[in-house]
Amino acid sequence: MTSRRINVLDVLRGVAIVGTLGTNIWIFTSPGGPADVMSALGRPEALETFLRSLTNGKFLALLTLLFGVGLELQYRSAGRRGAPWPGWYLWRAGLLFVEGLIHYVLIFEFDVLMGYAVTSIVVAYLIGRSDRAVRIWMVTVGSVFAAAIALLTAGMLAGGTGAGGPAEPSTLFSQGSYPEQVAARIQLAGLYRLEAVLIVPLGIVLFLLGSRLMRAGVFEDSGRGAALRRRLMVAGLAVGLPLNLLTSFAGPGWFLVDRYLLPPLVALGLLGLVAAVTQRMTGAPGPLRRGLTNVGRTALSCYVLQNLVASALCYGWGLGLAARLDGLRPWWVLAAWAGICALLMALSTLWLRRFRRGPIEAVWQWAYQAPQRLSEKSDKAVKNYVGS
Template sequence: MTQRRIETLDLLRGIAIAGTLGTNIWIFTDPGGPAQVLNALGTPGTMETLLRFVTNGKFLALLTLLFGVGLELQYRSAARRNAPWPGWYLWRAGLLFVEGLIHYLLIFEFDVLMGYALTSVIVAYLIGRSERAITIWMVTVGSVFTVLIGLLTAVMLAEGTGTGTAPAPSTLFSDGSYLDQVTARIQSFGLYRIEIVVIVPLGIVLFLLGSRLMRAGVFEDSERGDALRRRLMVAGFAVGVPLNLLTSFAGPGWFLVDRYLLPPLVALGLLGLVATLARRATGAPGVLRRGLTNVGRTALSCYIFQNLVASVLCYGWGLGLAARLDDLRPWWVPVAWLGICALFMTLSTLWLRRFERGPVEALWQWAYLAPQRRSKSPGGDARVSTGSTDR
């Protein structure tokens, strides 16, 4: 991996983290909080629908593709060192699951890390197989996933989901204490974690697709890389964006298609566009690019931090802005998103001036290496290369 490719991956990861907040911010700023999202899909106004369309599902799909790229890099690292695979990668997946569980319990109901951890275990056993085998897995899982989304969408349309009277909003997030919310997450674990049923099969396809794009040279400075990036942009922007825009305004019955089926197509276009612009960029990066790249280098820390800050700003045990500024919705929501993004971009930049890794990344790396140091044989070498691109 050249330095430019590493920086491109960090930039993409930073954009994905900021974009993920662009989806979640609508949950935090709803006075009913995550509970209201589950109770009623709702029918937001035209402007809010348009603003949600910009981020809904697309950056989550981009982040998922990048996890697949990261897994490919880990696989290559193990192959270079003649290390057993998946070997210690399963310990990495276990740590990611625990991190996601803590994040879910203490901060945010719709954590994706637990789903990513489960997905990574499955894909770790697939990534080293033949191209034909990987293609079969992608086509099979993708087809089943598409049929499932189609059937669920048909049921939602037949039942008129979201067209009836919405239940009364929950007051847990506007009036409840922090401990009340933690308790609710424990009690409603199965309900809030049901999204994993969707995340895992979609993740299998996108993890493997991210790996294959990496192998196909999507980040290479070559004619092959240029051609691949152009195809991704055509698929994402000429096909994905119009279809996704249509489903965004088609009503709540199309929610699953709008969030899970079409956004990955748009995410491919984003990946191709950002990789192309990063390749063509010359000179020192500006403030925005440098900030997003630093967010990508501290992605886990920023992912947790942004949800924590949004909780403090919006929930009743914090500043309670979701209830106080509800009359200004949707206009104050993108302002809150911009403010939080500017904050974690600034803090990540300041942090990396003194430290190599983000705070969560450093703790995670220590936990990853700890059992390997303890299990080394006398006189053996406990050092384990994790690859400079895996942050």
């Protein structure tokens, strides 16, 4: 890959990470914590509903597409080296699952890394198949997923699903201790991990789509790449975005459509837009572009850090700002998001001045290579023994 194409991917990853925080920040800043997610959807505040709609599901879908692009790059790398596939990639997926499990238990209820790990194992066996086979998988899984969302949505609408919160709002996150929150994540894993059930089939489609967009030249600085990016922007921003805005104001009964069906279409438009703008930029990057690029280069570290910082700011075991500043919504929520984003950009920039990878990326890379090094040493020892 050329350096320009690599820079485009870094910027896109940075946008996806800060955009994902744009969704999660509403969870952290709610005094009821994750338990208050559904009840918040029915609040009459039009401004907050609009602000939530700007990020809800869209950057999760963008991040999922980019994981598919990353899987494609790993597949190509294995091919160039003549290495078996999926081979050691399955070890990568296992490490990602462990990292997600730790992140879920210790930091955040709605971790996506565990779902991505399971998805990557499935897609690893599909990515090298013919385009026809991949299309069949995408259409089949996508159709079943869409039908399931449609049935669930119909049930929610028929059942008159409301947005009323519980009779006694939870004080676990506004007043509870850190150990109590960890214990709750373990006890309620079945509830909090429900989203992962939806992420896996959606992820299979988006992983494969990201891989095929990469092959189609979406990041190329060429006429073909520019034309593809324009088509993505039209489909995602001119068609998908207005429809997604409608479902955002349609009520909690449309929650699943609003989060899982329409946002992937908008994410394609965002991918085309960010890639097109980045491709046209020349000269030295400014603070915003440099910051997003560095966040993208340290994406895993920033994903974990942003959730840890938001927890410390908002929850009762930290500064407890969610309860203290609830009367200043939505403005203080925007300020919290912007402040954490600025912190991520500053810290990632300072870190990369001295290190090639983010801290979690470095540990993860060491763990990934450790069994390979042991295997190579073992093979070398056997050869030396046989040779002697």
